Amino acid sequence: VSTNWDTVIDAEADRWVKEKYYDRESANVFHLHGSIEAQEHLYLPSETSMENYRSDEENYEIGYKHAATYRFLEEANRIVLYGLSLDPLDAELNLFLNGAFKQSKTLREIIIINPDYQKVRKRVKILLFARTDITIRCFKPENLETEV
Numbered sequence: 001v002s003t004n005w006d007t008v009i010d011a012e013a014d015r016w017v018k019e020k021y022y023d024r025e026s027a028n029v030f031h032l033h034g035s036i037e038a039q040e041h042l043y044l045p046s047e048t049s050m051e052n053y054r055s056d057e058e059n060y061e062i063g064y065k066h067a068a069t070y071r072f073l074e075e076a077n078r079i080v081l082y083g084l085s086l087d088p089l090d091a092e093l094n095l096f097l098n099g100a101f102k103q104s105k106t107l108r109e110i111i112i113i114n115p116d117y118q119k120v121r122k123r124v125k126i127l128l129f130a131r132t133d134i135t136i137r138c139f140k141p142e143n144l145e146t147e148v
Contacts, residue, residue, distance in 0.1 A: 001030050001069055003084065003093060005042060030069040032093060034062075045090040066096065073100035082113045083141070086123040098127045101134070112138045117148060 013027030034042035049062040114120045117138035
């Protein structure tokens, strides 16, 4: 899952998947805020997937993709948040993660990789709400070997 509009992560994920799993063609990266490959579906972090100015068809398409990705995250046992600030203005991302964190029966660990990991850790704790059974681990991007 990416919040980026570009496809840099897609290309690298596809390369990695093809190298590790020879029978797969793609990593199927989902772009929460849309992708430059479908510019008509781009939206800003302060927008949500169900905006009044979009057609019912557009809202349904975006909503369907979000629901499928949401179900995928619900089944994760580890989620890595790489470079995300979880800014409160990113309503869609925060709602998305909050729901996945609350509903997941398998999630055991959240890994934060961010120079400002302390701020992000506080925001993750808010999204976890009352859940205390999930470990939060933090790393700086320049040193993924040492937990901070």
